[in-house]
Amino acid sequence: MAILVKKFGGSSVATPEKIHGIVDRVLSEKKPGDRIVIVVSAMGDSTDDLLDLAAKVTDNMPKRELDMLLSTGEQVSIALMAAAFCSKGRPAISFTGGQAGIHTSDVHSKATILDVDAKRVIKALDEGKIAIVAGFQGITDEGDITTLGRGGSDTTAVAVAAGIKADFCEIYTDVDGVYTSDPRIVPTAQKMDEITFAEMLELARLGAGVMQPRAVEYGEHNGVAIHVRSTFKNDPGTIIREEYTVQEKNFVIRGVAHDTNVAKIAVKGVPDQPGVAYKIFSALANANVDVDMIIQSVRDSDGSNDILFTVAKTDLVEATSVVESLKEEMGGFNYDVEINVAKVSIVGAGMLGSPGIAAGMFGALAKADINIAAISTSEISVSCLIKASDVKAAVNAIHDHFFPNN
């Protein structure tokens, strides 16, 4: 007997047939006494269809109204899924985000879950019903409908799981778990049975796309174990939790991530004087540009500095215009922009007590004849900036070094 939250994405409920497929699977896996909540997204392309409709009315939809509009997508899914369960003789009841007690901030289109009052969901479970909850949405204190932004349905699932003290929050996805690296790039990548919240968050931050960081953070803060598993297979996937329950092997490194949404800006010959870095990076922060790696090097010859930093490619236009305006204001420097770069990273909580991990990574890259343009580190990760064309070779070289047995 278990308390389970199961989350299915939009592609899993894209058609009435697929909805019935999910229902059949849930019922076949359900053990007597299991209490089950299902969180679903909007059907297939329906969110895009609603956005297209909105675009025909105005190119500047107020965010509150956009949430009012988009939240109908999940409302359709939950009604149909509840009906599908009932049609198979299994009592079920649907809840909008608001009805499920998902209270959020009033930041429309990217609201944050403040708390979950799951009493209606719990009552439904007490009555022997399967509860179907709309993902991606919530309600403000005023009763306005909000949406949670990208990956919001995962966050809903984890939040509901916390609210009903579920044993697991199962996230059904098109991959069958979290891998030591992206299997599309590294054929020898291996599915992990477990990974810690901290490691998963760091992997996500560094480019691994399996789970949205916000959902993982919510799980970490509320102690909800998250089971990432396949929509298509019945095998267990990967459980994200606070601590390992089994010491699998003594891996210090848990994963190798990569990120190609990276651009490098090199600012050359800025005066070597206090406040210069502050000036550059506060200007970027004011423009809402997230800066990732930062390297400052002193030129011995003329006493001026080179400052190199990376931003997301998607922020490059904004970042460049900030640098351009600083150039006019401060004068005397040049800058280069390079978009053919990528970042490869290793992540593992074990590296804290294991010297030589970073050196092992650099060695693997050197052996593969891959040049490192910049290095940055966190407590549980090391990242190297390399040429974009080297990504595949780099990730494989690093993976082979740290996971030699696969």
Place this chain on the structure above:
Amino acid sequence: MAILVKKFGGSSVATPEKIHGIVDRVLSEKKPGDRIVIVVSAMGDSTDDLLDLAAKVTDNMPKRELDMLLSTGEQVSIALMAAAFCSKGRPAISFTGGQAGIHTSDVHSKATILDVDAKRVIKALDEGKIAIVAGFQGITDEGDITTLGRGGSDTTAVAVAAGIKADFCEIYTDVDGVYTSDPRIVPTAQKMDEITFAEMLELARLGAGVMQPRAVEYGEHNGVAIHVRSTFKNDPGTIIREEYTVQEKNFVIRGVAHDTNVAKIAVKGVPDQPGVAYKIFSALANANVDVDMIIQSVRDSDGSNDILFTVAKTDLVEATSVVESLKEEMGGFNYDVEINVAKVSIVGAGMLGSPGIAAGMFGALAKADINIAAISTSEISVSCLIKASDVKAAVNAIHDHFFPNN
């Protein structure tokens, strides 16, 4: 300066272009200081599309889930309409039925409005916003979404008008008001400037399709004047209210209605003894069949009775099976079913103090050589059952008699 509720049906908001058309019209007619609430239905065929989708999942959608599903239709309309107003620089905000404080019974798919707590709508008006409210839907005490059944958006509009103490509830429709008869059948039918609630209700009950009776009843009970007017023209339509403000002329008859959704059942030769009518009509009532006209006649010859009654054609299958089972139980009678019948009626509160009105109607029919199969009367109406093929001639003959000046 006026407080106005304006209700637009699904065909008026079927496309983004039509939504903008409504917005333009509302803004061009709005006088400074006017407080405006707009009630809208789901866009065009979107409710049918949702029903089609539901039918692909199950042919037995639980009513609660059906309401969850269908209510998304209006939610899409209100979001888009609010956005359309905002795009033209006019602050607007949308409200679901629940957010607008439409509290209903929990009879899903045909809930009744219990009360309206319009405080959010009033707050929006106080802030200078146009409030857009989803028609056809409400919320139960438990927070479940309900729908009001057929014509529900009209009822929403009248209920909101009552809640905000509006001067008028304007119902925009594809006809430009309430006519003395159906203009498609009676070319000389004339638009009325005013009609009383009681007369409008009686006309609706007897087949005039302009307004749903529930909305009119809600207006009557809450003293909300309803202005039925054209979506396409700017001319005033017909105002439905408690009392006439102008004594137009001294018409005792206000309208001639007809109804072809009628079937006649004649039960012949039932024993002339107490309890027979009770047996027949309680059995029909138990089967939820509404009986309209009832005529009982005694056959002098054998002391048995003939009982003739009418039901809606849509209830005929049910009614026939009730009579069939009674025949087995009681024995000894035959029955005929006739579907080629129709009902023509005259309505007018003035007939109370005017003798000879019914006779005038019968005379008009006689002059047109139309046979009357049955007659029934209420305080403010007289109805005759005739052959369906005589409807057009009958309605015109009666209309010509009571409205000779047109």
